[in-house]
Amino acid sequence: DVKVTQSSRYLVKRTGEKVFLECVQDMDHENMFWYRQDPGLGLRLIYFSYDVKMKEKGDIPEGYSVSREKKERFSLILESASTNQTSMYLCASSLFGPGSYEQYFGPGTRLTVT
Amino acid sequence: AQTVTQSQPEMSVQEAETVTLSCTYDTSESDYYLFWYKQPPSRQMILVIRQEAYKQQNATENRFSVNFQKAAKSFSLKISDSQLGDAAMYFCAYRSAYGGATNKLIFGTGTLLAVQP
Numbered sequence: 001d002v003k004v005t006q007s008s009r010y011l012v013k014r015t016g017e018k019v020f021l022e023c024v025q026d027m028d029h030e031n032m033f034w035y036r037q038d039p040g041l042g043l044r045l046i047y048f049s050y051d052v053k054m055k056e057k058g059d060i061p062e063g064y065s066v067s068r069e070k071k072e073r074f075s076l077i078l079e080s081a082s083t084n085q086t087s088m089y090l091c092a093s094s095l096f097g098p099g100s101y102e103q104y105f106g107p108g109t110r111l112t113v114t
Numbered sequence: 115a116q117t118v119t120q121s122q123p124e125m126s127v128q129e130a131e132t133v134t135l136s137c138t139y140d141t142s143e144s145d146y147y148l149f150w151y152k153q154p155p156s157r158q159m160i161l162v163i164r165q166e167a168y169k170q171q172n173a174t175e176n177r178f179s180v181n182f183q184k185a186a187k188s189f190s191l192k193i194s195d196s197q198l199g200d201a202a203m204y205f206c207a208y209r210s211a212y213g214g215a216t217n218k219l220i221f222g223t224g225t226l227l228a229v230q231p
Contacts, residue, residue, distance in 0.1 A: 033218075040123070041223060042221040042222055043219075090159065094217045096217070100147040100164045100209070102161040102164065103217065105151075105159040105160070107157070
């Protein structure tokens with residue numbers, strides 16, 4: 001059974017704090033993704049990674065960074081959290097290659113920045 | 115750039131009835147993939163159905179089927195014999211076949227489906 005897990009379901013942080021969101025997948029997938037989900041905006045891609053230590057910016061990378069030191073783990077970092085980063089964050093993974101490969105999602109982390 | 119539009123923010127259906135969720139997309143590419151994902155309340159997002167643009171036949175998965183109209187750039191999802199467990203947010207997504215191997219998806223804004231008993 002495929003599995004993507006995220007370190008926290010709910011997180012409350014203060015403005016200016018450094019925040020780490022962790023994602024782990026057990027499917028040996030090359031691709032990993034971080035999305036932000038906001039009502040009325042759908043899912044927007046923040047960053048993705050197609051290999052260890054490789055990363056590419058998505059559509060809304062400002063204010064975020066990522067780290068992928070191991071194939072199974074992909075971290076999203078908010079260097080200095082701001083209230084406009086209050087959102088649901090979803091991690092996903094998929095196989096690497098052409099074709100209609102599906103993405104497998106984690107349960108999400110609801111982050112509140114106060 | 116490609117875009118995906120879901121014009122129905124919310125829909126409602128009676129149990130056992132049929133409902134159709136709309137999705138349109140904009141692209142200049144000829145080869146791509148389309149997906150419908152389901153996000154139940156407080157649960158993980160899962161794939162419902164997928165369609166390869168080069169296939170003329172509409173995809174079907176049990177009670178879920180699509181109406182893929184390539185010329186009209188339309189990709190609607192039909193749910194037959196709706197069940198209470200179908201209540202969820204549904205997202206339409208697009209993936210270019212020319213985007214390399216990184217499998218990036220472009221999502222619509224979602225349709226929240228309520229199922230009435």
